[in-house]
Amino acid sequence: MHEAWYRVLSIAALVVGVWEGPLSIVYRLVSDDEGTVLRAANYLPSPWCYVVATAAALLTFGVLAVLDAGREKALARQSAA
Numbered sequence: 001m002h003e004a005w006y007r008v009l010s011i012a013a014l015v016v017g018v019w020e021g022p023l024s025i026v027y028r029l030v031s032d033d034e035g036t037v038l039r040a041a042n043y044l045p046s047p048w049c050y051v052v053a054t055a056a057a058l059l060t061f062g063v064l065a066v067l068d069a070g071r072e073k074a075l076a077r078q079s080a081a
Contacts, residue, residue, distance in 0.1 A: 003078065006071035010064055017060020024053040 024041045028049055034042060041052040 003071055003074045006067050006074060010067045010071070013060055013063045013067065017057055017063070021053050021057030021060060024056070025050060028053075 020039065020041055024039045027039055028042050036042070041049050041056060043049075044052055
């Protein structure tokens, strides 16, 4: 893949991860949110919504690490060619 695709996917993963992770917790604490399609973690009862939101943030961190490694490989291929 081209480096630009890695950047686009990284930005998309970051936005989704932050929205489903920390912002989901903030919405739950501040507004007693019961969940929407955009904040699916808040559909769960109280202790589990925080666990799922934290897992979403950690999963996002992992996806970003994999995408960054792929971007570095793409840059190495482009500079070698």
